[in-house]
Amino acid sequence: MTLLIHSMAEFASIIQPTLEAAKVESVTEIGSEFGGMSRILADHCANAGGTLTCIDPSPASDFADWAAAHEAVRHIARPSLDVIAEMDAPDAWVIDGDHNYFTVLHELRAIDAVMASGGQPMLAFLHDVSWPCARRDTYYAPDRIPAEWRHPHSYDHGVTLDSDAAVPDRGFRGAGQFSVALKAGGPRNGVLTAVEDYLAAADSDERPLCYVHVPAVFGLGIIFDAGADWAQEIANLLMPYHQNDLIARLEENRLRNYLKVIDEQDNQAQKRQFA
Numbered sequence: 266m267t268l269l270i271h272s273m274a275e276f277a278s279i280i281q282p283t284l285e286a287a288k289v290e291s292v293t294e295i296g297s298e299f300g301g302m303s304r305i306l307a308d309h310c311a312n313a314g315g316t317l318t319c320i321d322p323s324p325a326s327d328f329a330d331w332a333a334a335h336e337a338v339r340h341i342a343r344p345s346l347d348v349i350a351e352m353d354a355p356d357a358w359v360i361d362g363d364h365n366y367f368t369v370l371h372e373l374r375a376i377d378a379v380m381a382s383g384g385q386p387m388l389a390f391l392h393d394v395s396w397p398c399a400r401r402d403t404y405y406a407p408d409r410i411p412a413e414w415r416h417p418h419s420y421d422h423g424v425t426l427d428s429d430a431a432v433p434d435r436g437f438r439g440a441g442q443f444s445v446a447l448k449a450g451g452p453r454n455g456v457l458t459a460v461e462d463y464l465a466a467a468d469s470d471e472r473p474l475c476y477v478h479v480p481a482v483f484g485l486g487i488i489f490d491a492g493a494d495w496a497q498e499i500a501n502l503l504m505p506y507h508q509n510d511l512i513a514r515l516e517e518n519r520l521r522n523y524l525k526v527i528d529e530q531d532n533q534a535q536k537r538q539f540a
Contacts, residue, residue, distance in 0.1 A: 269523050273361050273392045274301035275482045280359075280390055281309060282502055283487065287388055287495045289356040290315030295345045295372060296362030296392075297321040300328045303338070306359060311337035318355065320345045321362070344409060349375040354383025361392040365402035365446075367414035369459035373488075377467055386490035387474060391460065395484025396520065397424045397437060399457035401449035405442070416446035416454060423527075424449070426520060435531060437524060460486055477503040480513035 273280075284292070290313040297303045297319045310317040318339045319332060332340035341348055345362050349372065358376055362368060369391070380387050397403075401424065402416050422445055423436030429449040438445065446454060460476065468474045473492060477500075479485040489499055506512065 268526065270482055272299075272301040272482075273359070273390075273485070274305055276390075276392075276479065276485045277302075277305050279479065279485065279503070279506060281305070283388075283390075283499055284309055284357060286498045286502060287357065287489075287493070289313065289388070291317070291355040292357050292359060293318045293320065293352065293355040294359040294361070295320045296360070297324045297328055297340075298361070299325045300331060302359065302361065303328070303332075307335050307338050311335075315356070318352070320348060344406075346371055346375065349379060352379055354380050354385040356385065356388065358389040360389060363403075363405050363409070364393045364398040364456050365404055365410060366453045366455055366459045367402075367410050369456050370463055373459065373463040373467075377463075386493035386496075387472075387488055388490065388493075389488045391456065391486040391488070393483045394457045394460060394478060394486035395480050395516065396426065397445070397449075397483075398455055399484065400451075400455040402446040402454055403439070404444045404446075407444060414453060416448065418444040418446050420444045422447060425524060426517070435528070437527060457484075457486070460488070464488070475500065477507045479503075479506040480508065481516050 290310065292306050292310055294303060294306055294317060303317065303319055307317045316337055316339060318341065320341045320343065322342050322344050329340055332338045346368065360369065360372055376389060377387065402418065404410060404418055407415060407418060419431060420439060420441055422431035422433055423438030424431055424445055425436040431445050431447045464474055464476055472490065475489050475491045477487040487503060489496060
């Protein structure tokens, strides 16, 4: 059993009914990693007669082979911001790529333009809108982020629930896989900040947008067009989860327990080092 559930696939019981209510056939997914969510989306698209397009320049080693063997899947091995503007509008987007302000804001802006050009209502699912990425950038590829948008960051520092400052060699950290911004909060920092800034600019009387925040498994955000034919049905499905206090409390408890496990592992490692 996985000690810390982290995959967007954990939200399948929320995402799949939403896709069905919106009559989604084709989906574009940004960030496939190990393909857990991709497989769920591929089955949905195949059953609906559509296509799943996966954008990920460096997924898990066997992902490309799986994608090539699945008739309903197309894999684009390039960074999202290099390709979104070239794409046709799908029915929905699943965004789980690089979890930082610059990337997410520009993904949303580019997606918005593609959907508007295709005459499609906005429907996007975003992972990591809660702690630790809500108000803190993480970078899988820092060099892809323009310097003026990139916060001071470290691969060796970790994060805790009770401090905005990252801690050297402690807390939740990327173990070389990703770096974290040394400070949380402030402008242009974090996934949720990017979502909020996108909504502040894109939401209007002519095209009102709704946002739902599910505070579990690092947070699921759903942006959808309030004027779409299916908007009310989706709102009815999602609103019981939105900012649900019980779910948020359970998530905090889960994270605090996991951080205690990390602390114990670090303490044991330190004892072995000096034994």
